[in-house]
Amino acid sequence: MKLASRLGAVAPFHVMAILERARQLEANGRDVIHLEVGEPDFATPPTIIEAGRRALAEGQVFYTPAQGIAPLREAIAAHYATAHGVHIDPRRILVTPGASAGLMLALSLFVDAGQSVLMADPTYPCNRHFVSVLGGRPHTLPVGPQTRFQPTAAMLAAAWQADTAGAMVATPGNPTGTTLSLSELSAMAKVCRSRDGMLLVDEIYQGLTYGVPAETALAVADDIIVINSFSKLFQMTGWRLGWVVVPAAWVEPALRLAQNLFLCPPAPAQHAALAAFLPETLALVETRRQILQRRRDFLLEALPGLGWHVPVVPDGAFYLYADVSAVTTDSFAYCRQVLEETGVALTPGCDFGQHEAGRYLRVAYTADEARLAEAVARLRALQG
Amino acid sequence: MKLASRLGAVAPFHVMAILERARQLEANGRDVIHLEVGEPDFATPPTIIEAGRRALAEGQVFYTPAQGIAPLREAIAAHYATAHGVHIDPRRILVTPGASAGLMLALSLFVDAGQSVLMADPTYPCNRHFVSVLGGRPHTLPVGPQTRFQPTAAMLAAAWQADTAGAMVATPGNPTGTTLSLSELSAMAKVCRSRDGMLLVDEIYQGLTYGVPAETALAVADDIIVINSFSKLFQMTGWRLGWVVVPAAWVEPALRLAQNLFLCPPAPAQHAALAAFLPETLALVETRRQILQRRRDFLLEALPGLGWHVPVVPDGAFYLYADVSAVTTDSFAYCRQVLEETGVALTPGCDFGQHEAGRYLRVAYTADEARLAEAVARLRALQG
Ligand SMILES: Cc1ncc(COP(=O)(O)O)c(C=O)c1O
Numbered sequence: 001m002k003l004a005s006r007l008g009a010v011a012p013f014h015v016m017a018i019l020e021r022a023r024q025l026e027a028n029g030r031d032v033i034h035l036e037v038g039e040p041d042f043a044t045p046p047t048i049i050e051a052g053r054r055a056l057a058e059g060q061v062f063y064t065p066a067q068g069i070a071p072l073r074e075a076i077a078a079h080y081a082t083a084h085g086v087h088i089d090p091r092r093i094l095v096t097p098g099a100s101a102g103l104m105l106a107l108s109l110f111v112d113a114g115q116s117v118l119m120a121d122p123t124y125p126c127n128r129h130f131v132s133v134l135g136g137r138p139h140t141l142p143v144g145p146q147t148r149f150q151p152t153a154a155m156l157a158a159a160w161q162a163d164t165a166g167a168m169v170a171t172p173g174n175p176t177g178t179t180l181s182l183s184e185l186s187a188m189a190k191v192c193r194s195r196d197g198m199l200l201v202d203e204i205y206q207g208l209t210y211g212v213p214a215e216t217a218l219a220v221a222d223d224i225i226v227i228n229s230f231s232k233l234f235q236m237t238g239w240r241l242g243w244v245v246v247p248a249a250w251v252e253p254a255l256r257l258a259q260n261l262f263l264c265p266p267a268p269a270q271h272a273a274l275a276a277f278l279p280e281t282l283a284l285v286e287t288r289r290q291i292l293q294r295r296r297d298f299l300l301e302a303l304p305g306l307g308w309h310v311p312v313v314p315d316g317a318f319y320l321y322a323d324v325s326a327v328t329t330d331s332f333a334y335c336r337q338v339l340e341e342t343g344v345a346l347t348p349g350c351d352f353g354q355h356e357a358g359r360y361l362r363v364a365y366t367a368d369e370a371r372l373a374e375a376v377a378r379l380r381a382l383q384g
Numbered sequence: 385m386k387l388a389s390r391l392g393a394v395a396p397f398h399v400m401a402i403l404e405r406a407r408q409l410e411a412n413g414r415d416v417i418h419l420e421v422g423e424p425d426f427a428t429p430p431t432i433i434e435a436g437r438r439a440l441a442e443g444q445v446f447y448t449p450a451q452g453i454a455p456l457r458e459a460i461a462a463h464y465a466t467a468h469g470v471h472i473d474p475r476r477i478l479v480t481p482g483a484s485a486g487l488m489l490a491l492s493l494f495v496d497a498g499q500s501v502l503m504a505d506p507t508y509p510c511n512r513h514f515v516s517v518l519g520g521r522p523h524t525l526p527v528g529p530q531t532r533f534q535p536t537a538a539m540l541a542a543a544w545q546a547d548t549a550g551a552m553v554a555t556p557g558n559p560t561g562t563t564l565s566l567s568e569l570s571a572m573a574k575v576c577r578s579r580d581g582m583l584l585v586d587e588i589y590q591g592l593t594y595g596v597p598a599e600t601a602l603a604v605a606d607d608i609i610v611i612n613s614f615s616k617l618f619q620m621t622g623w624r625l626g627w628v629v630v631p632a633a634w635v636e637p638a639l640r641l642a643q644n645l646f647l648c649p650p651a652p653a654q655h656a657a658l659a660a661f662l663p664e665t666l667a668l669v670e671t672r673r674q675i676l677q678r679r680r681d682f683l684l685e686a687l688p689g690l691g692w693h694v695p696v697v698p699d700g701a702f703y704l705y706a707d708v709s710a711v712t713t714d715s716f717a718y719c720r721q722v723l724e725e726t727g728v729a730l731t732p733g734c735d736f737g738q739h740e741a742g743r744y745l746r747v748a749y750t751a752d753e754a755r756l757a758e759a760v761a762r763l764r765a766l767q768g
């Protein structure tokens with residue numbers, strides 16, 4: 001049995017080793033504080049749960065159109081209008097089984113085998129792997145605090161090669177929680193456009209921003225692909241529902257791919273997600289955003305006392321990317337040690353790339369403030 | 385904007401044009417009999433619906449392990465034991481977002497760019513496209529009534545080339561509804577094994593067989609990949625839930641891919657599917673299988689009167705592949721004409737390949753007997 005060569009380019013998540021060990025510790029009665037997982041600790045809003053239960057009772061259990069049900073695409077379009085003042089034709093929206101499927105769909109549309117895709121290092125780990133699975137090459141751009149851990153339009157232009165198919169960025173980003181401004185996104189779109197390449201903007205943490213408005217790259221360009229999801233802002237991770245906005249000219253090929261790759265997104269989830277844009281749901285989501293902001297503020301205040309340096313104040317998502325070089329040169333080993341000795345689970349920088357990865361770790365503030373305080377206290381005790 | 389070249393190899397489903405026209409007709413008040421869609425008309429069994437509603441109420445809305453929740457993998461393994469007498473380690477089972485994701489996962493594991501995969505023509509259309517998306521080449525083997533529309537081990541051996549990565553077959557198959565015997569599957573596994581290639585067996589219609597036992601290729605080989613799904617037998621199409629059984633040595637790479645490609649299968653669906661193996665659910669599913677068998681028998685009796693010839697009695701799935709060469713040379717044009725003039729929607733052979741495609745059409749017996757009788761009456765009237 002010969003494994004395909006693409007498997008050589010697909011790394012496991014290092015955080016899985018952390019997670020597995022955390023489960024063992026818990027099975028042995030240890031109390032673990034989980035700050036390693038990329039999902040909110042809040043359950044899906046009750047309005048959405050109820051809509052899902054109703055959809056099941058009503059028999060919404062058959063295949064839907066591959067593009068997603070029309071009312072959901074219209075509700076998403078309406079949300080772009082009311083929340084962002086941007087008018088998107090619902091026909092440009094494809095509902096997908098999570099942003100994961102959206103990323104696969106989007107990259108399949110513009111990355112040919114042998115081509116490369118520009119992306120930050122550090123970045124969401126699956127990005128590299130989606131490109132590899134398609135026979136493409138992730139072309140990573142080392143980024144650091146100087147550019148708020150984001151690539152710039154100038155960096156894209158300088159790195160562009162004959163085999164570059166396009167660039168992918170995320171705002172707010174994972175693992176660093178930083179956003180890109182509309183003017184920077186516009187400049188990036190221009191770089192890609194002028195080189196006949198595609199700009200892919202992952203907006204899966206859209207709406208989870210602190211002190212800056214929630215924005216969309218669609219406000220400044222319509223010849224880009226935008227990825228989004230109900231996972232994070234609407235706390236629907238396990239439902240597997242996201243969406244993609246494609247340029248009008250690409251709807252037809254995108255739909256052809258979606259039909260073949262996924263058949264359709266989950267039907268009960270689509271009907272449930274109709275409740276995401278109800279005023280009641282949006283109010284709850286806003287309350288939760290404020291809770292996340294307070295947690296971020298608490299950690300920004302507390303972490304320096306541990307010798308952990310947060311070089312860029314993250315203005316989105318629910319992550320802090322901490323420079324722990326004052327206490328270790330190997331953040332993966334450190335994450336394992338911290339887990340063993342304090343029961344605090346964290347994600348090492350090496351999951352997100354290679355650039356100074358041993359120097360950083362990601363803190364997901366997906367536990368309440370009391371637990372965060374407890375985590376900080378345990379870490380302080382560890383340092384003696 | 386440059387579309388990736390793989391899009392050139394991904395055809396739309398022709399049945400979509402039929403479906404769209406059917407919807408227009410319905411919007412204009414016409415009564416359409418839908419025999420074109422590949423899903424049972426039965427809603428998900430009430431036990432499964434209830435389990436899904438309960439899971440939502442209990443907050444099963446977070447990411448699950450990428451491999452699927454352990455109780456579901458154990459329930460699937462137990463079902464292989466009780467229904468088929470085959471013992472499968474639950475660790476070899478990966479739950480996927482539909483068999484669609486399972487097929488993508490499986491092919492990603494063994495098909496390198498530039499390699500080819502042997503498959504029947506006619507076959508389930510997505511098969512060709514999954515291979516193309518990965519940069520592989522579908523190597524289709526024309527099959528006809530002589531081999532019950534299935535490839536044989538001898539055909540695989542004869543067609544095998546240096547660049548062949550493996551073969552994929554389906555039992556029962558779509559669009560022809562025919563099964564493969566265990567001895568033929570065993571012979572095929574041997575051909576693939578001796579050439580260092582992989583055999584992929586799609587068993588998504590497993591359990592929907594008529595007059596022959598429900599079998600699994602896992603009874604005769606454990607170095608193959610088997611695809612299955614809750615879509616068809618358990619009537620859970622819209623939930624998006626399937627599974628893959630991989631050789632023990634491939635669990636680790638398969639899991640790495642699953643983590644990256646999908647994150648996890650839908651959580652509510654996984655908890656709902658636990659109810660699929662309850663005696664009560666299995667009894668209902670058996671009743672429905674008998675209903676499908678009666679519909680098949682009705683059509684086998686009625687279609688020859690229309691000049692439609694069913695050259696091989698299908699012993700599975702819910703499809704009849706009818707040779708309509710006595711009434712047309714272009715089954716796609718004929719399907720469109722039939723829809724316009726009688727309101728009966730069917731799938732043309734060209735969706736499934738090129739081999740004698742204009743001669744065949746697929747009838748999905750996914751409407752009750754009264755509607756099937758009405759469809760036959762309308763078709764008879766059309767022929768005057
Ligand atoms: C940046 C980014 N993109 C995409 C995803 C995929 O999310 P989902 O498939 O749940 O929508 C994640 C999940 O953590 C992410 O962090």
Ligand SMILES: Cc1ncc(COP(=O)(O)O)c(C=O)c1O
Nearest residue numbers: 422482483484508558613615626
């Ligand atoms: C042969 C075959 N395989 C796989 C699938 C995919 O099914 P699902 O993704 O709903 O499990 C289908 C659907 O019609 C099919 O006919």
